[in-house]
Amino acid sequence: MKKLLVFLAVLLGSLSLVGSSVFAAENLVEDNAGLFTAEQQDQLNTKAAEISETIKGQILIVTNDDNTEDPRDFADNYLRDKVGNDQNGAVLLLDMNQRQIYLSTSGNMIDYLTDRRIDEILDDVETYMGSAAYFEAADAYLSKTAAFVEDGVPGGHYRVDEETGKITRYKTITALEAVIAAAAALVASLAFFLITKSRYQLKSGVYKYPYQENADLQLTKKENRLVHSFVTTRRIPRNNNSGGGFGGSGGSTTHSSGGGTFGGGGRGF
Template identity: 35%
Template sequence: MVGTAKRTLISLLCIVLFVTALNPIIALGLKPSVYDEGMLFTEEEIKDLEDKANSLSNKYNMDIVILTTNDAKGKSSREYADDFFDYGGFGVGENYDGILFLIDMDNREVYISTSGTGISYLTDERRERVLDKVFNSGLGDGNYYGATIGFLEETQSFLENGIPSGQYNYPEPAPRPKNRLTSTDVILSLLGGLVFSSIFYFITSSRYKTPKSGNSFRFRNNSIVNLAQKEDKLVDTFVTFRTIPKPTNTSGSSGGRSTTHRSSSGRTHGGGGRKF
């Protein structure tokens, strides 16, 4: 009896080890990198995107997430992307390093959300170049797989180049609170304006009133007109030439600004999007 139980336990351990060897992702409890909620990819495309995203994630120690959706649940693309990243438990380290790429079919917008060092890698200028690559790779024609490959390729090139020198984060200004005027405010404003404008009119009008007087200047007798012909002659000319140097293109080596904002969770995110 003891021997049978022992053999059963050994068999179960072998099965666990076998499954672990075949599927290390499940064993380690790692999350997938592709979430095709909008059902835009085939199974083969998902597997390929998963492999490429995991490769970048492991190499640069940050989460690279690909997300599609047909229902943004009433949120903007930025809100949906940021919330999915934050509440989905993504981000490596204490700064939650990572980059999320969203194809939002509900708002018809593609959006890139960055966090942690992802903000430093993808500055505003670099982000726009990634979006250019996404559109040039077939997004407008419905080639969502090709557009996502374009995102991965262009992002990889910037990750390989490293964080640009002089990079800095710029928090976007907080939105001003919306003030509403009541009917009383409108009436008081109109009455006040009418009173002050009337006072100003009467004061100004009284200042410009002058007493009438006769014409004391005899213009017919005191006017002298002397007309003479005058000609200007060109004596000499000279021309000066100066070479204007062309501006130097330093976009590839200079630093850049990363505009940041706060998500609903209170974390700092960068990123931006573009309608399609």
């Protein structure tokens, strides 16, 4: 019995160490510029981890004070290294060397954070960064992102490629629409059943339908041939001053980088 208790104690201790290692490895805030205290970094990391669990991806923050790369390229590459191409995630870059903010999105975060929503986030972040309130800037990014994820993808959402102008639309179904559709389907099915039953209800053993005499089957051959197909695109001018560039309440401007598709926007402070 004593040996069993010792074994269980060792096992629990090992699991605790593993759990601590996993938690420590889940570092979603990389503060290379030293903008946050240790306590602030823990708070931001915890908040980012909660959103990451919801989106099944990673919500990240990275700061630096020596970057000379284009902020968008840096943010896209950083996000790709963390989650992979076209996987769920977003990263807020606070570039202290170039005094630039950039928010890069990938996967489902392109749809959650539309151009207009990114502009709203950047408005808050820019205000705080301008007054050197760095923790408040990062916290505002996380709070706004969490709220937008909670709100869901806007109705009538679409993506537009900044290079080709190609628009891809997404149909989202709200909870209310799903309930109404299910109720309508149930009522229609029940009505069809009752009407059919009332019209064709037969008494067993009294009548048999002469299906062999009344059956009639005719087969015809029909061919459809595609002659021409057309794809229409339009070029959307790129806006380098803010947000995603295309605007609109439900649109997300996207661009290609390193084999992946990214959304996002940025500005100076």
